[in-house]
Amino acid sequence: MTHIFEPAARLGLIPPYLFKAIDEKKEEVKARGVDIIDLGVGDPDLPTPRFIVEKMQKAVKDPSTHRYPLYSGMNLFREAVARWYLRRFGVVLDPESEVLTLIGSKEGLAHLPLGINDPEDINLMTTPAYPVYQMGTLFAGAYCHFLPLTRENDFLPELKSISPLVARDAKAFFFNYPNNPTAAVADKKFFSQVVDLCREYNIVAVHDAAYTELAYDGFQPPSFLEVKGAKEVGVEFHSLSKTYNMTGWRLGMAVGNREVLAALGKIKSNIDSGAFNAIQIAGIAALDSDQSCVRDNCRIYQERRDLLVGGLQKLGYDVNPPKASFYVWLPVPKGFTSMSFTTHLLEQTGIVTIPGNGLGTPGEGYVRLALTVPKERIKEALRRLKKIG
Numbered sequence: 474m475t476h477i478f479e480p481a482a483r484l485g486l487i488p489p490y491l492f493k494a495i496d497e498k499k500e501e502v503k504a505r506g507v508d509i510i511d512l513g514v515g516d517p518d519l520p521t522p523r524f525i526v527e528k529m530q531k532a533v534k535d536p537s538t539h540r541y542p543l544y545s546g547m548n549l550f551r552e553a554v555a556r557w558y559l560r561r562f563g564v565v566l567d568p569e570s571e572v573l574t575l576i577g578s579k580e581g582l583a584h585l586p587l588g589i590n591d592p593e594d595i596n597l598m599t600t601p602a603y604p605v606y607q608m609g610t611l612f613a614g615a616y617c618h619f620l621p622l623t624r625e626n627d628f629l630p631e632l633k634s635i636s637p638l639v640a641r642d643a644k645a646f647f648f649n650y651p652n653n654p655t656a657a658v659a660d661k662k663f664f665s666q667v668v669d670l671c672r673e674y675n676i677v678a679v680h681d682a683a684y685t686e687l688a689y690d691g692f693q694p695p696s697f698l699e700v701k702g703a704k705e706v707g708v709e710f711h712s713l714s715k716t717y718n719m720t721g722w723r724l725g726m727a728v729g730n731r732e733v734l735a736a737l738g739k740i741k742s743n744i745d746s747g748a749f750n751a752i753q754i755a756g757i758a759a760l761d762s763d764q765s766c767v768r769d770n771c772r773i774y775q776e777r778r779d780l781l782v783g784g785l786q787k788l789g790y791d792v793n794p795p796k797a798s799f800y801v802w803l804p805v806p807k808g809f810t811s812m813s814f815t816t817h818l819l820e821q822t823g824i825v826t827i828p829g830n831g832l833g834t835p836g837e838g839y840v841r842l843a844l845t846v847p848k849e850r851i852k853e854a855l856r857r858l859k860k861i862g
């Protein structure tokens with residue numbers, strides 16, 4: 474008898490992978506011997522600061538870190554998160570009930586719907602977006618209601634356009650500022666409007682704040698929890714990944730509303746067993762540091778931003794310098810789609826970008842570039858762009 478395996482029907486909910494053709498093209502171009510400049514991945518090329526690595530080296534030698542961690546995170550780490558939130562945002566958190574340690578914020582964002590959604594609920598979310606809000610929602614059997622981000626609205630969702638019928642059935646609202654992929658930023662006025670909406674319709678606000686520490690020209694992006702009433706209606710997800718160049722370490726946190734965090738914690742305690750204690754000890758060193766490593770990081774990204782955006786503007790591209798995040802959201806030239814421009818760049822210049830439509834329909838007409846390569850590579854990318862005209 475032949476063994477027939479059928480994967481779970483829920484895997485069929487995953488939208489088509491639009492980057493497949495690009496991945497194949499990239500391999501093809503590479504095989505031709507072209508020197509690829511990868512501006513596609515949002516993964517810092519800079520190393521984790523030395524003092525954090527050294528803290529980890531010491532912690533990993535201590536056998537007490539080798540045992541199962543507390544699923545909600547070490548008390549000492551959660552206290553360090555509370556100290557950091559107070560210092561950075563003036564937000565007071567109870568480390569015990571208002572901070573939950575995550576194995577990277579992606580893990581928490583993906584698991585949250587399992588703790589808060591019933592099948593057929595609706596979750597509101599902005600689009601284009603980091604895909605995990607959608608996937609977590611679909612895996613929990615709930616539906617997505619997308620709020621488009623467009624240039625005309627400064628890439629902020631039009632909250633007034635949400636029909637009361639949809640809002641009444643909505644359970645959660647996922648939003649993310651500084652935004653991936655548009656690099657847009659939000660102010661406290663917008664966050665207050667979100668609080669009002671969520672309060673009126675009993676919606677859980679879910680703010681993804683992964684990029685608040687990567688900001689330029691002295692700008693300091695706010696936390697959602699800075700606005701009045703935010704903690705009553707929602708939670709914020711944060712991460713050490715981009716702030717301290719620790720994407721591979723897998724350490725993040727969810728903070729805010731204790732009931733929502735308890736629901737997420739219950740799911741997590743039945744799925745994972747927490748983040749490695751040695752990593753949390755290194756994380757404490759990062760959060761408690763004087764943050765000069767973050768300022769150094771931002772200085773480097775800002776130089777790259779100025780070089781890339783200035784160069785693109787000189788070449789006639791209609792693009793603005795981002796105030797925060799390490800992305801440049803570039804409108805494609807007339808006559809191209811996101812996909813055809815991505816392919817054109819790859820074939821003609823060896824430059825890899827992300828087609829905007831792959832992150833959500835309103836992303837059509839844009840490509841995303843990441844500032845995660847050294848200045849020399851950006852200069853080379855600009856030289857090649859100039860050459861093709």
Ligand SMILES: Cc1ncc(COP(=O)(O)O)c(C=O)c1O
Nearest residue numbers: 577578579603653683712714725
């Ligand atoms: C908007 C956004 N949120 C969350 C994450 C996940 O970060 P991590 O799981 O490393 O904390 C990313 C990663 O690229 C992201 O772009």
